Amino acid sequence: ELKVEQNPLFLSMQEGKNYTIYCNYSTTSDRLYWYRQDPGKSLESLFVLLSNGAVKQEGRLMASLDTKARLSTLHITAAVHDLSATYFCALNRDDKIIFGKGTRLHILP
């Protein structure tokens, strides 16, 4: 059974700081996704990582994938308040996508 674990589940950080969210998973998967969700809103796709060593960057967010370690990271550089949201990682299993519980990120001005 595929399990997806994110940590931390809650993160409060100061603007301008760097931090990393971790996503561990239990069985092999060939696709890993990162999504963002603002309070009361739907999910917005951030990154799709398809292969070992894949790295993608968009603004202050960078996602990477290590399939051997079954680990993906979402790194936040010089955080700004606008990045406050809940971030989910997810992986596909057969024809479904399994989500982690999410990391609620609160960036203090």
Place this chain on the structure above:
Amino acid sequence: DGGITQSPKYLFRKEGQNVTLSCEQNLNHDAMYWYRQDPGQGLRLIYYSQIVNDFQKGDIAEGYSVSREKKESFPLTVTSAQKNPTAFYLCASSNRAGPSYEQYFGPGTRLTVT
């Protein structure tokens, strides 16, 4: 514009009533999905459909039913058998022909049952 629409945005029902949530997509995607999200929680899969006239149960299908008569539409019925139906419901679709199977989400329906 291409996308996924869900209606209504907010829905209020009395306990014991069935209610149907709408999900429509014009992305020409084959696969569609229904998720439930409870406050502070992740997403749990209710039902999914990979092709018209076919669908499969997800992890929490009890008390729910779906149909897939058209490629564009995947309505979800929350029946009176669902013990705790109050939640945020999200519909998604994906293009299984592409390499990423990335899911695109609708805006969601917030259901409150009293």
